[in-house]
Amino acid sequence: MRLADLEKYDPITIQCHDNPDADAIGAGFGLYTYFKSIGKNTRLIYSGQNKIHKANLKLMVEKLEIPIVYMEDKDTYIDGLLITVDCQYGAGNVTKLKADRVAVIDHHQIEMPKLELKEINSSLGSCSTLVWKMMKEENFPVEEDRILSTALYYGLYSDTNQFAEIYNPVDMDMRDAIPCNMSMIRLFRNSNLSLAELEVAGIAMIRYIYNDDHKYAIIRSKPCDPNILGMISDFLIQVDEVWSCIVYNEINDGYKFSVRSCVKEVNASELAAFVSEQIGSGGGHMEKAGGFISRKLYEEYYPTLHSEAYFSEKMNEYFDHTEIIYADDYEVDIADMDKYCKKKIPLGFVKATDIFPVGTPITIRTLEGDVDMMVAPKLYIMIGVKGEVYPSTKGQFEKSYRIMDEPYNLQDLAERTEYIPTIKNRVDGTARFLTSYAGTCIANGKIGIYAKQIDQMVKVFTNWGGDKYMLGKKGDYLVVRCDDLHDIYVVEQDAFLKTYEPCME
Numbered sequence: 172m173r174l175a176d177l178e179k180y181d182p183i184t185i186q187c188h189d190n191p192d193a194d195a196i197g198a199g200f201g202l203y204t205y206f207k208s209i210g211k212n213t214r215l216i217y218s219g220q221n222k223i224h225k226a227n228l229k230l231m232v233e234k235l236e237i238p239i240v241y242m243e244d245k246d247t248y249i250d251g252l253l254i255t256v257d258c259q260y261g262a263g264n265v266t267k268l269k270a271d272r273v274a275v276i277d278h279h280q281i282e283m284p285k286l287e288l289k290e291i292n293s294s295l296g297s298c299s300t301l302v303w304k305m306m307k308e309e310n311f312p313v314e315e316d317r318i319l320s321t322a323l324y325y326g327l328y329s330d331t332n333q334f335a336e337i338y339n340p341v342d343m344d345m346r347d348a349i350p351c352n353m354s355m356i357r358l359f360r361n362s363n364l365s366l367a368e369l370e371v372a373g374i375a376m377i378r379y380i381y382n383d384d385h386k387y388a389i390i391r392s393k394p395c396d397p398n399i400l401g402m403i404s405d406f407l408i409q410v411d412e413v414w415s416c417i418v419y420n421e422i423n424d425g426y427k428f429s430v431r432s433c434v435k436e437v438n439a440s441e442l443a444a445f446v447s448e449q450i451g452s453g454g455g456h457m458e459k460a461g462g463f464i465s466r467k468l469y470e471e472y473y474p475t476l477h478s479e480a481y482f483s484e485k486m487n488e489y490f491d492h493t494e495i496i497y498a499d500d501y502e503v504d505i506a507d508m509d510k511y512c513k514k515k516i517p518l519g520f521v522k523a524t525d526i527f528p529v530g531t532p533i534t535i536r537t538l539e540g541d542v543d544m545m546v547a548p549k550l551y552i553m554i555g556v557k558g559e560v561y562p563s564t565k566g567q568f569e570k571s572y573r574i575m576d577e578p579y580n581l582q583d584l585a586e587r588t589e590y591i592p593t594i595k596n597r598v599d600g601t602a603r604f605l606t607s608y609a610g611t612c613i614a615n616g617k618i619g620i621y622a623k624q625i626d627q628m629v630k631v632f633t634n635w636g637g638d639k640y641m642l643g644k645k646g647d648y649l650v651v652r653c654d655d656l657h658d659i660y661v662v663e664q665d666a667f668l669k670t671y672e673p674c675m676e
């Protein structure tokens with residue numbers, strides 16, 4: 172659904188969830204601004220038991236002059252179109268108003284699948300990002316409106332624990348692109364807690380679950396603002412005996428949680444994705460991450476399990492069923508592996524020096540996250556079948572590939588991935604599509620690999636440098652180059668099947 176699809180309705184009422192947070196208000200304000208600008212009779216409302224009372228939200232509404240109105244009368248009929256934002260019409264966290272035509276714009280898990288008019292993207296960190304993206308799609312000049320930009324920025328900032336738990340590249344693009352009034356953000360940020368919440372945080376820290384074998388801790392907090400989960404986990408991870416931790420609480424429609432790690436063997440982002448797999452969403456960075464578990468799905472999958480047991484079991488499963496491989500010292504056993512060659516399908520490659528000069532620190536942004544590198548004379552960047560990106564060197568490249576004449580097929584990649592990888596110069600902030608510089612190459616079939624399908628999680632610290640491991644899940648492939656038995660890595664199942672075939676010898 173696009174915003175243009177909603178333009179036939181008038182008047183338009185935008186409703187935030189009850190007890191609106193900064194994201195609902197920011198996203199709602201974005202939609203309000205959009206529909207107002209095309210001359211619609213528009214209003215921004217919320218309902219529920221309580222009026223906005225948190226200090227930071229009151230400041231946000233006042234300083235950015237957001238015309239949000241509290242709707243006391245829950246029986247009024249909504250004429251024209253009702254849009255629920257950051258929530259889904261009919262779900263538990265939003266008062267159901269009477270309306271005939273309803274649209275939903277949200278970034279939570281789908282709860283109300285039957286609604287026809289909806290745009291739901293649950294991989295985004297905030298609904299403000301979704302609204303920003305939709306406004307951009309209609310060519311609305313969001314960046315020219317500093318007040319609106321500040322509202323959207325603060326929405327994302329609050330929903331991702333001050334960007335600590337941001338992971339979707341589109342969220343990062345918005346964060347980097349919109350101008351915002353930092354002194355206002357500072358003002359909001361420093362009115363974030365009430366005295367009552369300070370007490371909730373204090374009490375939470377007294378009771379914890381601790382696992383001695385794996386050095387993890389879990390804390391369940393009483394209901395509080397999700398920001399507080401981040402603060403408690405930031406505190407907890409500083410304990411010497413705690414190497415990773417989860418802090419969570421129960422909210423209206425599920426569980427909100429924060430993850431921290433201080434060891435390279437546990438990537439917080441992936442642990443967050445692991446504990447919310449199938450029943451929610453999660454992600455973030457190496458050290459900090461967070462996520463959400465939907466109550467509806469939790470009850471479907473784990474009808475009798477209480478939440479403390481769930482988190483403990485998931486943590487144990489995570490640690491007990493993972494093999495860690497340090498490629499530099501690992502003696503790979505090729506006896507149980509098969510030999511494969513790269514299929515003769517076109518791949519993308521970029522000479523890093525074609526984009527930025529040698530020595531430029533760059534960030535490559537892909538669907539799987541940001542990768543930092545430095546432009547080196549012989550650095551080649553490969554673009555795989557699903558938009559995955561990995562480094563190579565001139566020498567390796569020439570041994571394995573043949574360069575083709577035809578230009579890189581962007582359309583083809585766009586059909587296979589949700590996000591086209593970008594490359595950013597970290598010195599001046601300029602960002603470009605990696606694909607604009609890509610040539611096409613095809614494997615020459617000379618260099619083969621040994622591979623086997625893995626039956627549990629595997630973390631590989633490759634010999635490409637860096638402290639970040641590659642994660643392989645059950646079904647993915649563990650791969651080693653035939654000409655270098657310490658060049659070990661992991662290829663995702665689907666990408667493997669698209670890229671490799673048994674060698675014809």
Ligand SMILES: [Mn+2]
Nearest residue numbers: 194257298330
């Ligand atoms: Mn939100």
